Amino acid sequence: TQLLEQSPQFLSIQEGENLTVYCNSSSVFSSLQWYRQEPGEGPVLLVTVVTGGEVKKLKRLTFQFGDARKDSSLHITAAQPGDTGLYLCAGAGSNYQLIWGAGTKLIIKP
C-alpha cells in the first residue's frame, strides 16, 4: 500500500518567517502534486513536479521533488497571512490515481 506522510501536521508562525513542509513516502511516484485547501472549499492545485530533483517556484513558494521521486518539500519564504490554509501533497501512481497525504495545517499570524 502506498502511503504519503506529511510533516508537520500543524504549523503556526508569524508573518515574515520562513517554513518548510515535507511529504515523504517509501514508494516511487510518477509525479507529485501540491494543493492548498481553504475552509469550505475543495483543494486547488499549486504545482505538479515530475522529474527527480526538479525544483519549481511559484512566487514565494518553492517546490522540490526528491531525486528518487519518493519525497517532496514545499518551502515558503516570508510567509504572509494569505498563505494560511491546509497544504496537501498527492502522489500519482501508475494508474494516475492520487495517493494523498493527511495535510499540513498552516496558520500565519499577522
Add this chain to the structure above:
Amino acid sequence: EAGVAQSPRYKIIEKRQSVAFWCNPISGHATLYWYQQILGQGPKLLIQFQNNGVVDDSQLPKDRFSAERLKGVDSTLKIQPAKLEDSAVYLCASTPGLADTQYFGPGTRLTVL
C-alpha cells in the same frame, strides 16, 4: 468556464437516515471522482467514473454507499443508512482525461448525529 458544482453544501442528518449528494463536473470532463475527506485527513477516493462507466470503486463501502453517473455528465452519491463515522466532507472532482489535473468542487459537509 464554470467550475465543478456540488449540492447541497451542508447536510445534517441522524444516523440510519439516507442522504444524497449531487455533482455537476466541468463541461466536457470525462472523468469524475468522489472523495471522502474526514477532518484532519487527506481525501480518500471512493469511486472513479470514466464517462458513465465505473473505473474503480474498490474503496466504496458498497453495503451503504452507492453512486451513479447515468448520462456520463452529472453524478449522485448516496448513503443509506448513514453512520456516525460517515461525518466528513464529500468532494467531487473532474478531469478531461485520466492523467489530467483534477478540479475540485467546494464539497458537501455531512454531519451525522
